[in-house]
Structures are given as structure tokens and as C-alpha cells.
Amino acid sequence: QSALTQPRSVSGSPGQSVTISCTVAASDVAEFIYVSWYQQHPGKVPKLIIYDVLERPSGVPGRFSGSKSGNTASLTISGLQADDEADYYCCSYAGGYNWVFGGGTKLSVL
Amino acid sequence: EVQLVESGGGLVQPGRSLRLSCAASGFTFDDFAMHWARQVPGKGLEWVSGISWNSASIGYAASVKGRFTISRDNAKNSLQLQMNSLRPEDTASYFCIKGTRDAFEIWGQGTMVTVSS
Numbered sequence: 283q284s285a286l287t288q289p290r291s292v293s294g295s296p297g298q299s300v301t302i303s304c305t306v307a308a309s310d311v312a313e314f315i316y317v318s319w320y321q322q323h324p325g326k327v328p329k330l331i332i333y334d335v336l337e338r339p340s341g342v343p344g345r346f347s348g349s350k351s352g353n354t355a356s357l358t359i360s361g362l363q364a365d366d367e368a369d370y371y372c373c374s375y376a377g378g379y380n381w382v383f384g385g386g387t388k389l390s391v392l
Numbered sequence: 393e394v395q396l397v398e399s400g401g402g403l404v405q406p407g408r409s410l411r412l413s414c415a416a417s418g419f420t421f422d423d424f425a426m427h428w429a430r431q432v433p434g435k436g437l438e439w440v441s442g443i444s445w446n447s448a449s450i451g452y453a454a455s456v457k458g459r460f461t462i463s464r465d466n467a468k469n470s471l472q473l474q475m476n477s478l479r480p481e482d483t484a485s486y487f488c489i490k491g492t493r494d495a496f497e498i499w500g501q502g503t504m505v506t507v508s509s
Contacts, residue, residue, distance in 0.1 A: 316493070316494035316495070318494070318495035318496065320437070320496070322437075327487065327499040327500070327501060327502065328437065328487075328496070328499055329499075330495055330496060330497050330498075333492070333493050333494070333495035333497075334493055334494070334495070337493075339497070371436065371437050373437075373439070373495070373496070375494045378451060379442060379444070379449045379450060379451030380439070380442075380451045380452075380453070381427070381439040381442065381451075381494075382439060383429075383436060383437045383438060383439055384436075385436050386436040386437065
């Protein structure tokens with residue numbers, strides 16, 4: 283199964299924008315199609331915030347956006363708010379009815 | 393309101409078995425794929441297993457393949473995970489998840505599994 287690589291931590295100030303990357307090995311790009319992102323606050327269950335690379339479920343603010351280029355998917359959070367401080371995980375379908383999560387990124391709002 | 397309630401977790405000795413269940417409500421269960429994921433407290437998420445709406449497609453993470461079996465009962469709106477030959481590294485909180493568009497839409501609160509002698 284392919285591995286997804288995320289930075290361990292990112293930070294930003296309120297009002298700024300931050301981008302979290304999610305990279306797959308070049309050999310696994312063909313199956314790097316269905317990318318989703320999850321937000322997890324401490325002690326809470328993960329919440330889906332992006333699916334199909336760039337789609338937002340209803341109720342998720344437009345400040346959250348997703349994109350993909352080559353073997354890297356990205357989650358961008360604009361207009362950073364204190365409540366955005368959380369762990370963020372990317373996930374991708376890996377083929378053969380398998381999925382894989384990235385290692386997670388801790389976002390700190392300074 | 394969509395609800396997923398896991399049960400069956402607990403303390404079990406290495407090598408023994410445990411069966412997790414997930415009771416689903418608030419949506420048409422047999423329209424959606426379902427999944428299990430797990431998380432060691434303080435660590436990252438790991439997808440464990442998934443099953444399509446009609447059980448025709450099933451997948452497992454390499455770490456559990458051959459030991460865990462996922463199943464569903466659409467008549468009872470329930471999802472199961474049979475876990476055999478448990479190892480200490482299987483210790484984690486296990487989440488039942490409603491799938492959608494190759495993503496994990498709704499997560500249950502989780503049930504803790506501790507494998508220890």
C-alpha cells in the first residue's frame with residue numbers, strides 16, 4: 283500500500299493562510315485520485331472536511347479548500363481562526379478496495 | 393440524525409479474539425459502504441477495513457489481513473469486525489465509519505480495544 287507523507291506540524295497566525303501538503307510516491311500516482319481530508323480536535327472524532335480532492339461537505343466553511351498537482355495534494359485554510367487548531371489527516375484510495383491515511387499534521391494557531 | 397454506535401471493545405489477551413459491532417441508524421444503511429479505522433491514543437489514524445454496500449467488495453489493511461474479517465447485516469443495519477489472533481499492536485480505539493464517495497463521511501465515537509496479558 284502506498285504511503286502518504288504529511289509535514290508533522292505547521293503554524294500560522296489568525297487571519298493568515300496555511301497549506302498542508304500530502305505527498306504520495308511517484309509510482310503510486312495513478313491511484314492517487316480520491317483524496318480526502320479530516321480535521322480532528324483533541325479528544326474528538328475526525329471530521330470530513332474535503333473529499334474528491336476539492337469538494338467540501340455541506341457545513342464546511344469555504345475557508346477550507348483542497349487541490350492536487352501531480353503527486354501532491356494540498357489543504358489550504360484561509361482566514362485562520364483559533365478553532366482551526368487541530369490535527370489534519372489526508373487520505374487516499376489506494377486501489378484494490380484499500381485506503382491509506384497520511385501520518386497527520388498538527389496545526390498550531392499562534 | 394446519522395448515528396453509529398460501536399460496541400464490543402475491551403481488554404483481551406494476545407492471541408485471543410474479539411468481535412466489534414456497529415449499530416447504524418438515521419440513514420439507508422444498505423446504500424453505503426462502511427469502514428473500520430483505528431487510532432492509538434495520541435497517534436495517527438489507520439484505515440483497517442472496508443466493505444461495499446452489498447459486501448461484494450472488501451478490503452483490509454496489510455497489518456490485519458488474514459486475522460480480521462469485516463461483515464455487515466443490511467437487514468439489521470449493523471457492521472461487524474471479527475478480530476482474531478490479536479496482538480499488542482492492535483491496541484487502539486476502533487471507529488465505525490459511514491463511507492461516501494471514497495471518503496469517510498460520518499464517524500462513530502469509537503470503542504477501545506486493549507490487547508495485553
